[in-house]
Amino acid sequence: MSELINSIDSKFIIEALIKIVIVFVIGLLSPLSMNWIERRMLALIQNRLGPNRVGPFGLFQSIADGIKFLFKEDIVPLAANRWLYTLAPVVAVIPAFMVGIVYPFGKEINLPYLGPTTLYVTRFNVALLYVLAMTSLAIYGIVLAGWGSNSKYSLLGGLRSSAQMISYELSLTLALIGAILQAGSLDLVKIVEQQSGWGGMGWFIFFFQPLGFLIYLISAIAETNRVPFDLPEAETELVGGFHTEYSSSLKFAMLFMAEYVNMLTVSILATVVFLGGWNGPFVNVKDYPLVGLLYFFLKVGFFMFLYIWLRGTLPRFRYDQLMNFGWKVLLPLALLNIVISAVIGVFAY
């Protein structure tokens, strides 16, 4: 047994475990904080107050909601498929958190006592594809929740979401290919490093990928089932959609968490691939890694804000509009973007 332990690099394992815990906590906290910000911001947009009773500015509202989720009675509908009904939230939440190991928050930071430490759990040469693989698994949670609940609304929500996610996943991936061609790598850290030129402003959104960015942004919002593409849970026609039968218990909290962590993931991916990750103007982020970290979180925060902004301003698409737009507009545009990127790649480098 001791040989077994010796065969593993213990320092590596401990460092990785600590980082995983940190990323996991960030993943856990993001739905809590996002939920509060979203409710306050929506209220601001709609000219009302929003939650403001629990704690200063209603800051502890999300925590109160979380405690409520924990202690509420857990009801499984009699007609539901017990197995799948319980399995679905787990299936939704696990791939969502698994993406966390490749989030590249920054390059390297010099910590006291510990020396230089990388600001990501791990990097490998197909990290971008790994993110796509995990987000493509996210669909099962929704589909199983819809099927397992054995209710018409849930089933329709689940079916809609699988059709929607299959359609928009294509354009999402194809939009990324342009940037991959330009970076010449699938490693997220390397992609960010490729964008450090022009005084930290060599972001791919400015250099040949504005169209790719736009396609990515739209597909990402559809992929995470948010307004204006939130058809899987359109209240007015489908009650709660796939989570209609999940009665605010811990299971619902897990579905909810998976949705917000997926939003965080696509925001981070947009930041890394199109907005230069931790690169930014004015300072050399190699000398000031903390500024790089700030840039990174500012950009991610912008995307999270964009989600709320859109939710507060746009009406929902109709289902046939959604499908037409995905297949007849976004997909051809994404293909065109690949052709353009390839031509630029041949002539510019």
Add this chain to the structure above:
Amino acid sequence: MIPETISFEQILFLGLAALAVVAAFNIILQRNPIYSALSLIVTLCVTAALFLLLSAPFIAVLQIIVYAGAIMVLFVFVIMLLNVREEESRTDRQRYLKWLAPPLFLALVGEVFLVIRYVQSTPPPIISANSPDIHPAQSLGSAESIANSLFTKYVLPFEMTSVLILMAIVGAMLLARRGSKEEIERIEQALAADQVELEEADRMDLVEK
């Protein structure tokens, strides 16, 4: 035969392999098609993990994206859309097929043993994708090496496959569009513009019993 010390990788391999076999058996043992499909997804994901153990992350990730993330989603989608319930026993229709199973099974087992013996007698030169001294384009299972062989050595089969897929797409479109003309018109009428242009009198149809 059994080594005295087992490495961490071997423990991982044994656990994952056992899980893959159990899930694979579950595919054929389950009566409910949705459980079978889910077991297949588990099998595919575990196989992806096995690829990771072989230092082939690219193939592992492709396995998940293509099979678990795309093809199986369509399977599950169709099962749900058609609302397939538990499979009825069909032993009366395919009574003689079961006599085919044992010889086929034995042939498969024999094949596996032959392959294992062949590999043991001539170990193939496996180059890990992680070893730093090798150019990525040469290592097995990296994105570069697969792209290289796909677009040079295997370019003809690759292009043929894409033509086949294109044919399948066109065929599917043709089949889907072959509904009666009236039906298509009815659907088109239900679409956006017509709904807006409807007269008030058209909005409600009274059905006589």
